[in-house]
Amino acid sequence: xxxxxxxxxxxxxxxxxxxxxxxxxxxxxxxxxxxxxxxxxxxxxxxxxxxxxxxxxxxxxxxxxxxxxxxxxxxxxxxxxxxxxxxxxxxxxxxxxxxxxxxxxxxxxxxxxxxxxxxxxxxxxxxxxxxxxxxxxxxxxxxxxxxxxxxxxx
Numbered sequence: 001x002x003x004x005x006x007x008x009x010x011x012x013x014x015x016x017x018x019x020x021x022x023x024x025x026x027x028x029x030x031x032x033x034x035x036x037x038x039x040x041x042x043x044x045x046x047x048x049x050x051x052x053x054x055x056x057x058x059x060x061x062x063x064x065x066x067x068x069x070x071x072x073x074x075x076x077x078x079x080x081x082x083x084x085x086x087x088x089x090x091x092x093x094x095x096x097x098x099x100x101x102x103x104x105x106x107x108x109x110x111x112x113x114x115x116x117x118x119x120x121x122x123x124x125x126x127x128x129x130x131x132x133x134x135x136x137x138x139x140x141x142x143x144x145x146x147x148x149x150x151x152x153x154x
Contacts, residue, residue: 043141045074048120051143052134055150056124067128077109077119086123092131092154116140123153130154 041049053069060066075083084100087093112118120143122134131153137144 041074044118044138044143045076045120047141048136048138048143049074049122051136051145051148052122052150055134055145055148056132059150067126067130069124070127072122072124075121075123077112078106080105080109083121083123087153090131090154 049072056066056069073086075086084093116139118138120136120138122136124132124134126132133151133153135147135149135151137147
């Protein structure tokens with residue numbers, strides 16, 4: 001004997017497919033947002049970051065495992081105020097009572113820009129909870145590897 005088909009079959013739901021499509025859309029949108037955030041950096045600054053990261057990797061001795069870079073900020077010569085404020089907020093710079101000749105700092109940054117140059121400072125937060133700074137000169141869209149200086153902060 002054969003059984004008769006169920007008169008009230010369980011309705012199929014599209015919910016799992018809708019959830020999967022939503023998750024996939026969020027991943028794709030997130031990738032575009034992250035790409036957009038990175039794309040705001042000029043080619044010269046992006047090259048400065050790459051040169052600094054390469055210099056940091058090369059600073060390891062005899063297979064030493066360097067602390068991993070967790071986050072970073074990039075500052076050009078014209079952003080000296082922002083860099084100073086960041087370093088003060090992080091407790092890495094105590095400039096109380098230190099006078100800065102703002103006119104001279106602005107003139108220096110403007111002179112570099114007029115020559116198609118910049119002095120880029122990359123500040124890293126390492127997984128060892130230390131800060132490092134990498135400074136490098138940039139001409140046009142290219143960082144000059146022989147001008148790299150990596151210094152600990154704080």
